[in-house]
Amino acid sequence: MERLNRTSAPQAKRYTEKVIQFGEGNFLRAFIDWIIWKTNQKTDFNASVVVVQPIEKGMVDWLNEQDGLYHLNLQGIDEGKTVDSVDLIDVISRGLNPYREFDEYLKLAEQPEMRFIISNTTEAGIAFDPACKLSDAPASSYPGKLVQLLYHRYEFFGGDKSKGFIIFPCELIFENGKHLKECIRQYIDLWNLGEGFRDWFETACGVYSTLVDRIVPGYPRDTAAQLCERAGYDDHLLDKAEIFHLWVIEAPAAVAEEFPADKAGLHVLFVPSEAPYHERKVTLLNGPHTVLSPVGYLSGLNTVRECCEDELIGKYVRKVMYDELLPTLNLPEEELLKFAGDVLDRFVNPFVKHFVTSIMLNSFPKFKTRDLPGLKTYLERKGELPKGLVLGLAGITTYYKGGKRGEDEIVVNDDEAIKSLLTGLWAGGDIDAVAKGVLGAKFIWDEDLNAIPGLTEMLAADLKLIQAEGMRAAVKSIL
Numbered sequence: 001m002e003r004l005n006r007t008s009a010p011q012a013k014r015y016t017e018k019v020i021q022f023g024e025g026n027f028l029r030a031f032i033d034w035i036i037w038k039t040n041q042k043t044d045f046n047a048s049v050v051v052v053q054p055i056e057k058g059m060v061d062w063l064n065e066q067d068g069l070y071h072l073n074l075q076g077i078d079e080g081k082t083v084d085s086v087d088l089i090d091v092i093s094r095g096l097n098p099y100r101e102f103d104e105y106l107k108l109a110e111q112p113e114m115r116f117i118i119s120n121t122t123e124a125g126i127a128f129d130p131a132c133k134l135s136d137a138p139a140s141s142y143p144g145k146l147v148q149l150l151y152h153r154y155e156f157f158g159g160d161k162s163k164g165f166i167i168f169p170c171e172l173i174f175e176n177g178k179h180l181k182e183c184i185r186q187y188i189d190l191w192n193l194g195e196g197f198r199d200w201f202e203t204a205c206g207v208y209s210t211l212v213d214r215i216v217p218g219y220p221r222d223t224a225a226q227l228c229e230r231a232g233y234d235d236h237l238l239d240k241a242e243i244f245h246l247w248v249i250e251a252p253a254a255v256a257e258e259f260p261a262d263k264a265g266l267h268v269l270f271v272p273s274e275a276p277y278h279e280r281k282v283t284l285l286n287g288p289h290t291v292l293s294p295v296g297y298l299s300g301l302n303t304v305r306e307c308c309e310d311e312l313i314g315k316y317v318r319k320v321m322y323d324e325l326l327p328t329l330n331l332p333e334e335e336l337l338k339f340a341g342d343v344l345d346r347f348v349n350p351f352v353k354h355f356v357t358s359i360m361l362n363s364f365p366k367f368k369t370r371d372l373p374g375l376k377t378y379l380e381r382k383g384e385l386p387k388g389l390v391l392g393l394a395g396i397t398t399y400y401k402g403g404k405r406g407e408d409e410i411v412v413n414d415d416e417a418i419k420s421l422l423t424g425l426w427a428g429g430d431i432d433a434v435a436k437g438v439l440g441a442k443f444i445w446d447e448d449l450n451a452i453p454g455l456t457e458m459l460a461a462d463l464k465l466i467q468a469e470g471m472r473a474a475v476k477s478i479l
Helices: 026-030 032-042 060-065 102-110 142-156 176-190 194-204 224-231 253-258 260-264 275-297 304-309 311-328 333-347 363-370 372-382 387-399 416-427 431-439 455-469 471-478
Strands: 016-022 047-052 070-078 081-089 092-096 116-119 166-169 210-213 239-242 246-250 268-271
Touching: 016 032, 016 142, 026 032, 026 070, 026 239, 032 047, 032 081, 032 260, 047 060, 047 102, 060 092, 070 224, 081 224, 092 102, 102 142, 116 142, 142 176, 142 194, 166 176, 176 194, 210 275, 246 275, 253 260, 253 268, 260 268, 275 304, 275 311, 275 333, 275 363, 275 372, 275 387, 304 311, 304 333, 311 333, 311 372, 311 387, 311 471, 363 372, 363 387, 372 387, 387 431, 387 455, 387 471, 416 431, 431 455, 455 471
Parallel strands: 016 047, 016 116, 047 092, 070 239, 116 166, 246 268
Antiparallel strands: 070 081, 210 246
């Protein structure tokens, strides 16, 4: 079987490079790049994507070995019909590692047809780092790299207002566009880039908040051989997702005219405000995801579906979703119940094997954005802490202890400062100190969570029970 590339797959089309994408992971390839692929098919968009690796170690070399090509397997039930498709996605033209090819990275700004910038650098990615310099090759933060690119374009085209960028951040942060725009403004000030550039950015560029929704389990290791057989190629970048997709973009009609994904029969909405969609989705889909993953994994389960179908952990998932998170939202109850039911149907999709370990990347920043607001609102409205959410935080904290689950090595993947903090706390052997130290880490939470009444004591008690009797005993104790 031939390795997939543009020589072995001459049917792959080539398009004009119009999109710069920060991030090469499974989600962007199964969601954004698939949407662009469908839009190319259904409209005259004719766009290809240059992928920029946002961190030093990544996958662009793998992408380039396959000339940007990969297959996407979509599975699910659509209007009563089973869908199990395998499609060749051909919209990525090439990948760049700016840590190794900084000059080539800046040259992207010199291409007049470039118009869109899309990113998903995880919740931790949209952050201002004052240590970054304009002269860095590249700046370490994503917003820093972005400003380097924008400034180079501004200079190269002499401030031409027709050469601005339309920027769609896809990080799971509410009002991600506003956060990214504020970071850009901070770098303009820090680096003294001048009023001319500031005016060009504010008037020629648009940074629009978006909400993304599709469950992407990623590389289908259990069915990879069969999918390669179906595709007819040896494909090391296979990707897999559910068929459901929703992209909400808070932008005017003029942006929709330039990015016509909503004209391609896709669930892409251009709306005046993404807030109601965001709150519903982050709270009732991402919130349960974030806590069921460590609780399920430490209970001996490996996938979201296994967690939901397990008699004990399934009750835990439903407790968190219906009893703790749903009552914190301000939308009509009937609408919320319908959405929660749809989420559970997606969680138990028999075609999707969503490994909980893939969800646990950057778990602490995820808990901060997805679950902490619900925890606070629940306490405010009910006068007590939500036991399921606190147990979820205990699960994350326990997972970050590392070690083994049975024969499996626990591999923690997060910011080095967070990993170092947890390693040091657990090494001390004092579980009360672990709870207090985690909650007191202001660099994670931007506040001291020990100030929340009863939280330190409840977290410590959960941690002790997990250590003494295991996660299943801890779950039983709150049901």
